Amino acid sequence: MVQLISEALHDPLFESGPGFGGTQQSRPTSRNSNIADAGQRLGNVSLRAPSRNETSSLNNRQANSEDTARSTVQPMRSVSASFGSRRSIVPENSMKVLVEYVSSRGSVKFDALPSEDQNLVNFNSDIFKVISTKPGEVFVTLVDPTVDASTVKDGNSLRYPVEADLRWMSEFTDSVKRGRRYFKPVMFVPPRGFLLMLSSPEEEDLNADNNMEKIEGLLCGAVTESAKGIERLNVRPGMAAVYVYRQGAVVRYYRVLVTGKAQEDGDLMVLLADHSDQHIVDVQISDLFELPEKASFRRYAPNVIFATLYATAGFSLDEQEIVFKNFDDEERKTFVVGFIPKDNSKNLSIDMILKYEENGELYWFSQIAKNRGATVSSDLNCSHLSRSPREIIDRYGSECFMVFSTFQQENVGEATLSPGQFRQSNGLNSEANAGQTIAQFVPSMDRAFSPRNLDAYALFSKLMEKKDGEAVGNMIHFARSVHASLQDNSEWAHLIAFMEELCERYDFRL
Known part of the structure; x- marks a missing residue:
């Protein structure tokens, strides 16, 4: 007996799922694939074994037919059985399935995907976004979470590498000379790395x-x-x-x-x-x-290396965009004076001298990154940080530095932090160093960095009313440090005089 598909919808062979016309959103499995192959071969034939009752009923019908045949000879008649259209079992579009899978979870680990899906992610950077904010961690999300999965097609847009893609290059670092080096940053590699050319015409x-x-x-x-x-x-x-x-x-x-x-x-x-x-x-x-x-x-060691930024564990996604823009701009790019610390790790770390566009001063990039909120991996107090970037550039590099831009029209410098906060963020201990570092990050007067524009008078008055002694002391120390760095600026001198007068009025001892 041949059973039609329309009469066997409860058959497990035709359960809902990917490739069977159902609505289930699970990923295809090897079990589903095997069933699909079996269905493709068997077509409309049900594999369900008959039950005991069905077997008994079938035997009774056969016995009755034999008795009837012996008593009466029936004329031959044609039997027409309409099987309808053959059901085709075709696997779903792999891009559609992958988009639906990522969409249903928000993000998935790249390493958890099969190699075929990893290849789809790699070559469809306009559909899938690969993100990495911690070393070794790679996640996949959708560029547009509202994308219609039924419309996507496999493309030819290869994604950029992340740190996990280039860690294999750490095996070839023994021949790289440590210490001061010239190199050109080729590209930023999230969450904290760079490809660099270790050479210079000089x-x-x-x-x-x-x-x-x-x-x-x-x-x-x-x-x-x-x-x-x-x-x-x-x-x-x-x-x-x-x-x-x-x-x-x-x-x-x-x-x-x-x-x-x-x-x-x-x-x-x-x-x-x-x-x-x-x-x-x-x-x-x-x-x-x-x-x-x-x-x-x-x-044979190449002339390109992969290295991570010194003492940095990673940038946030927003900061990654800013860093990528800086090092992807060919007009900004040049050979820079850098430093490769000596350590026992095969994973190279580098630092480089950049000019911070917000105030026109030179810094080690690791210091800029730390002050902009990058996650710090360790602070080894490497000797290169104690050397003035300006002194190194004047001695070794001439104009060998890049300009680091925040790509913002208005930006308030790190001087808005209290001295205590600023020392903590920079790992500084001495008061002298704190004042010097604050002065480095103070924007120029051309950017309207003044006590009145910062509303410093109102802020100090409010702190005095609240009797917040620690904040008052920090703000006075901050104002004096800025005044000393700007060399007899009258606006900051007037603010300091106002602070001292207000302290006397409230009988506040400095």
């Missing part, structure tokens, strides 16, 4: 041309022998590869790092790893090949 001990020629010779022979191309499913942000450039009869071989989506023409963007300066090009996946071991980064 360094005479770097023979980049000879090194590139040697590497290209190795690549030419290796790629010709094996010629194992890279498929899209194997492409990952931050991976190393061989780029084969062909222009007519000219063929060149380069070691590269995959760094994101193509900017103009190509499948993706790569950074040439052995040049003495930054060179980023758009390439086709068909032009990429696996990097052979005999020409690997392990055997």
Whole structure:
């Protein structure tokens, strides 16, 4: 007996779920896949075994039919059984399923996804956003949480790398010289890292041309022998590869790092790893090949390194946007004077000198990051922090620094903090250092940084009325420090006189 699908809707084979036309939003599993395969092969046949009652009923009908046949000969008649249209079991669109899965959870761990889904996330940065605010943690969210899952299609927009994608490069840091270095920041890598070119036209001990020629010779022979191309499913942000450039009869071989989506023409963007300066090009996946071991980064150190910002555990998502804009702007980018601390860890940390656009002063970037609220990993009190950035630039770098912008029209400097708060945020202990650091972060008078614009008179009067002795003392100390740093500024001198007069009126002893 053949049972029609319409009569077997309760059959477990046709339960609701992905690929079966149901509304269940669970992810496909291997069990569902096996059932789907069975359904595809068996079509409209139900696999349900008949019950005991059904078997008894069937036997009775067969017995009655035999008795009737023996007593009466019935004329032959045609039997027509309409099976209707055949039900097609087709797997759902993988992008649709993944979008619905991420949408239902808000965010998912990238490492928890199967490799096929990771590849979809990697190549659809316009649909999926990969975020990382702590080292090693990577989550996937939707760029637009309201996106219609039924309309999305697999694209070709490779995401930018995060720290977890580039940690493998920490294995090749033994040859990197510690101490003061020149380097060019290529790109910011969330939540706290950078790709940097370790070279400068001013360094005479770097023979980049000879090194590139040697590497290209190795690549030419290796790629010709094996010629194992890279498929899209194997492409990952931050991976190393061989780029084969062909222009007519000219063929060149380069070691590269995959760094994101193509900017103009190509499948993706790569950074040439052995040049003495930054060179980023758009390439086709068909032009990429696996990097052979005999020409690997392990055997021949590249001229690009991955390093994390000194004493920093991570930036917030808002700060990451600001940092990324600063180091993605080619007009701002230049070689900078930096420092690589000596430590036993293979994970390189770096610091660099930047000019803070808000006040035009030079700082170590780790200090700027800390004062802007970055999560601090540790404070090793490295010797480079005790040296004046201006002195180092004047001695070693001339104009080798970048300008760090907050991309805001109006910004109140760190001087709005009390001296105690400012010392705590900077890890400072001595009063002298506190005054000096406050002075560094005070914006210029051109930005209307004055007691009246800060409403300092009203604030101090309110503190006196509340009899908040600690806050009063901090504010007086702050005003004196600013006045000393601005060298006889009359506005701050007038504020200090007002404070002292008010203290006498309230019989408040300083």
